[in-house]
Amino acid sequence: MDHASIDAARALADPVRRRLYEYVAAAEGDVGRGEAADALGLQRTLAAHHLDRLVDAGLLEVTRRKVSGREGPGSGRPAKLYRRSGRELSLHLPPRDYELAARVLAEAVDRYGAEDALHAAARAEGERVGAGSGDIPLPEFLRDRGYEPEDAEDGLRLRNCPFHSLAREFPPLACGLNLELLRGALEARGEDGERARMAPAPGRCCVVVSKNNED
Amino acid sequence: MNTSAPAPAHHLAQLNIATLRAPLDDPSMKDFTDALDPINALADASPGFVWRFIEDGEKDATNLRPFGEDLLLNFSVWEGVDALWNFAYRTEHLDFLRRRREWFEHMREAYMVLWWIPSGTIPTVEEAKRRLDLLRANGPTPEAFDLRTPFPAPTHHDQHA
Numbered sequence: 001m002d003h004a005s006i007d008a009a010r011a012l013a014d015p016v017r018r019r020l021y022e023y024v025a026a027a028e029g030d031v032g033r034g035e036a037a038d039a040l041g042l043q044r045t046l047a048a049h050h051l052d053r054l055v056d057a058g059l060l061e062v063t064r065r066k067v068s069g070r071e072g073p074g075s076g077r078p079a080k081l082y083r084r085s086g087r088e089l090s091l092h093l094p095p096r097d098y099e100l101a102a103r104v105l106a107e108a109v110d111r112y113g114a115e116d117a118l119h120a121a122a123r124a125e126g127e128r129v130g131a132g133s134g135d136i137p138l139p140e141f142l143r144d145r146g147y148e149p150e151d152a153e154d155g156l157r158l159r160n161c162p163f164h165s166l167a168r169e170f171p172p173l174a175c176g177l178n179l180e181l182l183r184g185a186l187e188a189r190g191e192d193g194e195r196a197r198m199a200p201a202p203g204r205c206c207v208v209v210s211k212n213n214e215d
Numbered sequence: 216m217n218t219s220a221p222a223p224a225h226h227l228a229q230l231n232i233a234t235l236r237a238p239l240d241d242p243s244m245k246d247f248t249d250a251l252d253p254i255n256a257l258a259d260a261s262p263g264f265v266w267r268f269i270e271d272g273e274k275d276a277t278n279l280r281p282f283g284e285d286l287l288l289n290f291s292v293w294e295g296v297d298a299l300w301n302f303a304y305r306t307e308h309l310d311f312l313r314r315r316r317e318w319f320e321h322m323r324e325a326y327m328v329l330w331w332i333p334s335g336t337i338p339t340v341e342e343a344k345r346r347l348d349l350l351r352a353n354g355p356t357p358e359a360f361d362l363r364t365p366f367p368a369p370t371h372h373d374q375h376a
Binding site: 111112113115116169170171172175176179198200201202206 | 301303305307309310312313315323363
C-alpha cells in the first residue's frame, strides 16, 4: 500500500483544500497566499494553513521569491509561493501498475518498429473516445481527459500531458500516440483531425489544437 | 583554483545512424531532405549545442557514408544530456523522429549512442563506431549509453582513479 498517495487523497477530501489545489494547479505561474486567499474568498491565515497541508501531502511545492525585486538586508523575507508538485500520485485499489505495462509495451513497439500499428490503434481509440461527444465544447472535452487546455495565439495549448512518464521515456512513441489519439477524437467529433499538430515545447503536452472559425 | 562556474570538464558525444529506405533524391524523401537545413540550423542555435559532423565545404554530412552506402549518420557534441534531450524532444525535431519510419528502415540493434568526452575535443568517426559497438554488445554502460539510460559525466576523481 502506498501511504503517500493515501495521505494525498485524504488531504484533498477537505473541500477548501481541494479548491485551493485546483486553483494553484490551474494558475499560470506560482501563487502567493494572499492571491489564493482573495481568489477563493478565504482568510489569509486559513489559506496559508491549507496550502501548507497540501505541501505536506506532496501535492504542492513551495518556492520563495522576493516579489519586489529588492535585495539585501532590509528587503524583507522572500514571499512563499506555491505551485503544483512535479511528483505523480496515483491511487489504485486493488494495487495496479499500468505504467510498468505501458513501458514494456512501448519498448516492444520500439524494438519491433511497429509505429504504424501503434498510430493506427491510437487513432481508432481516439475515434471511440470522441464518438458522440460533438455537443461538448472542445476545451471541456480535452479538460475531461486531463489535458488542461488553455487558449494561446497558435490554438489550444495543452498544459498537462496525460502520458507524462511514458512521454519522458519514449518521446517519439508517446507523442505520436497522443497526436493520433487526438486526431481520431477530433474526427469522430466531426472536426478536422489535422487541427491537432505537433508543437513541442518545454513544460507542456507536445500537441497543439489549432483554432477553427467557431472557437 | 578558480571555483566560480568552471567550464564543464566533459561534453556529451552523440552518434545516430539510420538506414535510408530510398536514395535522398527520391520523391519519397522530400519531407526529410527539405527539413535538413532548417533542423540543422535549429540544432546549431540550440542551447548547449557544441559541434556537429559535416562534410568539408558542405552544410551537412549526408554525402558521407562511412558505415555503408545506405547509412546516414548524425554525429554531434552537446554540453550535456539535458541540452541534447531538449533539442531532440522539445523542438520541431520531435516530429521528424515521430515520422522517421517514413524515411528509414527499422533497425533491430541500437542505432543511437552517447558517451562523455573531455570538453574541447572532437571525437572521430572510428571512435563513434566503437562506442555504438560497445552499446550493442553490453547494453547501456558509462562508456556507451542512450537517452533512456543516461550516465553522469565522469568526475575528477574517476579520471585519476
